[in-house]
Amino acid sequence: MSNESVQFYYPSEETVKNAAVSGMDAYKALCAEAEADYEGFWAKRARDLITWKEPFTQVLDESNAPFYKWFADGKLNVSYNCLDRQIEAGKGDKVALIFEADNGDVTKVTYKELLVKVCKMANLLKAKGVQKGDRVVIYMPMTVEGVVAMQACARIGATHSIVFGGFSAQALRDRIIDAGATMLITSDGQFRGGKALPLKAIADEALAMGGCDTLKGVIVFKRTGMDVTMVAGRDEWLHEGMASQPETCEPEWVGAEHPLFILYTSGSTGKPKGVQHSTGGYLLHAILTMKYTFDIKDNDVFWCTADIGWVTGHTYITYGPLACGATEVVFEGVPTYPDAGRFWKMIQDHKVSIFYTAPTAIRSLIKASDTNAAVHPKSYNLSSLRILGSVGEPINPAAWTWYHENVGGGRCPIVDTFWQTETGGHMITPMPGATPLIPGSCTLPFPGIQFAVVDETGAELPWGQGGILVCKKPWPSMIRTIWGDDERFVKSYFPADFQGKLYLAGDGAIRDAETGYFTITGRIDDVLNVSGHRMGTMEIESALVANPLVAEAAVVGRPDDLTGEAIVAFVVLKGQRPTDPEATKKMVKELSDWVGKEIGPIAKPKDIRFGDNLPKTRSGKIMRRLLRGLAKGEELTQDTSTLENPAILEQLRG
Ligand code: PRX
Numbered sequence: 073m074s075n076e077s078v079q080f081y082y083p084s085e086e087t088v089k090n091a092a093v094s095g096m097d098a099y100k101a102l103c104a105e106a107e108a109d110y111e112g113f114w115a116k117r118a119r120d121l122i123t124w125k126e127p128f129t130q131v132l133d134e135s136n137a138p139f140y141k142w143f144a145d146g147k148l149n150v151s152y153n154c155l156d157r158q159i160e161a162g163k164g165d166k167v168a169l170i171f172e173a174d175n176g177d178v179t180k181v182t183y184k185e186l187l188v189k190v191c192k193m194a195n196l197l198k199a200k201g202v203q204k205g206d207r208v209v210i211y212m213p214m215t216v217e218g219v220v221a222m223q224a225c226a227r228i229g230a231t232h233s234i235v236f237g238g239f240s241a242q243a244l245r246d247r248i249i250d251a252g253a254t255m256l257i258t259s260d261g262q263f264r265g266g267k268a269l270p271l272k273a274i275a276d277e278a279l280a281m282g283g284c285d286t287l288k289g290v291i292v293f294k295r296t297g298m299d300v301t302m303v304a305g306r307d308e309w310l311h312e313g314m315a316s317q318p319e320t321c322e323p324e325w326v327g328a329e330h331p332l333f334i335l336y337t338s339g340s341t342g343k344p345k346g347v348q349h350s351t352g353g354y355l356l357h358a359i360l361t362m363k364y365t366f367d368i369k370d371n372d373v374f375w376c377t378a379d380i381g382w383v384t385g386h387t388y389i390t391y392g393p394l395a396c397g398a399t400e401v402v403f404e405g406v407p408t409y410p411d412a413g414r415f416w417k418m419i420q421d422h423k424v425s426i427f428y429t430a431p432t433a434i435r436s437l438i439k440a441s442d443t444n445a446a447v448h449p450k451s452y453n454l455s456s457l458r459i460l461g462s463v464g465e466p467i468n469p470a471a472w473t474w475y476h477e478n479v480g481g482g483r484c485p486i487v488d489t490f491w492q493t494e495t496g497g498h499m500i501t502p503m504p505g506a507t508p509l510i511p512g513s514c515t516l517p518f519p520g521i522q523f524a525v526v527d528e529t530g531a532e533l534p535w536g537q538g539g540i541l542v543c544k545k546p547w548p549s550m551i552r553t554i555w556g557d558d559e560r561f562v563k564s565y566f567p568a569d570f571q572g573k574l575y576l577a578g579d580g581a582i583r584d585a586e587t588g589y590f591t592i593t594g595r596i597d598d599v600l601n602v603s604g605h606r607m608g609t610m611e612i613e614s615a616l617v618a619n620p621l622v623a624e625a626a627v628v629g630r631p632d633d634l635t636g637e638a639i640v641a642f643v644v645l646k647g648q649r650p651t652d653p654e655a656t657k658k659m660v661k662e663l664s665d666w667v668g669k670e671i672g673p674i675a676k677p678k679d680i681r682f683g684d685n686l687p688k689t690r691s692g693k694i695m696r697r698l699l700r701g702l703a704k705g706e707e708l709t710q711d712t713s714t715l716e717n718p719a720i721l722e723q724l725r726g
Pocket of ligand 1: 337383384462463464465466467488489490491492493494514577578579592594595601604605606
């Protein structure tokens, strides 16, 4: 792409003037500062932006690489940094959370009020025997209490692990066991799109499966008022337990490397990995990205539409905005209820100035507003907006320009933020008051972050050549290990192919030949991205073969206009393959529901096809490339002569 053919979108003078990173020279100066003194760059910001109980003297400890440590001898508390210090700075009566419920009810919580809630819940956890270092699994909807539960864990030094409310009993159980959790915080149910859906009943099912032996109790938040069974001696209502708790709770000061949370995500094997994050380094990047990428200011209203069940909800709902003393919107519902204008109405009502969402949401709202002018963003007053963000998957240029023009009124920079559960915060992203934007490119690395595109040997490729995305240096908010599996951590992220020196992101990328801008070309492993949700193909295959009817299964992705990628499953049954449409439909539904039960509705395949066998080489290897072609409906031009059983391709054509 030559510079003449590319249309850049430049920030307005006003935006540049007031931005934390003001203009490209400022961005380059930050990069140069980090280049000249890498540790000094991060140490200075860690000292300026975090309140430490005990200051650190060491910055980066590489003695046990790739188990890097940052600020290791410093002591701090994240909840103190998010709440108490805002109050000490005079923000006690400032609104921290604007909670909008599914039904539209709005509740505002000030910093002072939030601190009281957090302290009471922290005291309840302590009263129930939760101690520093214990793991607490949180299986809760998007509510103030969800944020409070996370902050309460941080306050007492317990490590939380959120399980997204859309995951199944089986998935919840596996995570409780893997984390060795001593406490579960859940809710009777959750409201989504006008419906009350159960959570406690699923949690009961998870515990009834057995194996959760470390668990000492279950705390239940009453959200929907739906009927639940409370097990005497095990379960306790949150409101009852909290009622008598004191309103203050001394923060537990922990070392900077203390695990703040574990968050499970999909990898290339059947078993999700517990990504372990630190306290100090993680908090630093949460704050710094709020400042540089979102240019957060005191009078902003920030809204990240993610769920606390994903890393985006951790960094850009629970921790980043609060650690900056910002006002943020927390939304319980879905973008299409009561209609597809919900996001725009909420931006209008709450005067949101920074809005951060996922391409899938944008694409579905484009579709809805194409046929219904009433839900088109232009039907709302969105003049409060000044910065837009995108996260979770590549944003296609058409969606980007629609977002820019119709939501941002052509005046708001879009920060297309590339990052991962493992990275803790933004890695490659524009700076809103500096970077000229190109739709579809996440542009340049965050200041201090040193990403590169390399070949299979780890050698850096020239711009213009696609390859493997890596990070050349450890950074403060990086994953510390996979919970309980150091070996898998090293293998997955610091492979021997790169002499253990490069962080392997798992994505392919290409840098533009002239600008050096990064474009992410998609995962290079067996991980799919469906509506911005990460799903391992092996995980879905394991779920399918766990069904007694299934002999073998292979799962691949295929591009999808709405969800980015869609899951396609090729299945061999133990019995006869269904051939008539009715029987096929029935079997598809049965298997799809099964996957929903095993993992969660988000993992249900969009397309399930049956064959007498899978295409395999003579050595028995499943030819996934072929399956990907079949999934896309492509004419097969590949040589299939090595196939042991070419006839089954017809069956799997769909
Ligand atoms: O493939 C990349 C894609 O999402 C993956 C990370 O998924 P997860 O850990 O669930 O975190 C999502 C929220 C940070 C990446 O490996 N991805 C994320 N953001 C982008 C992206 N792909 C392209 N552009 C992005 N902005």
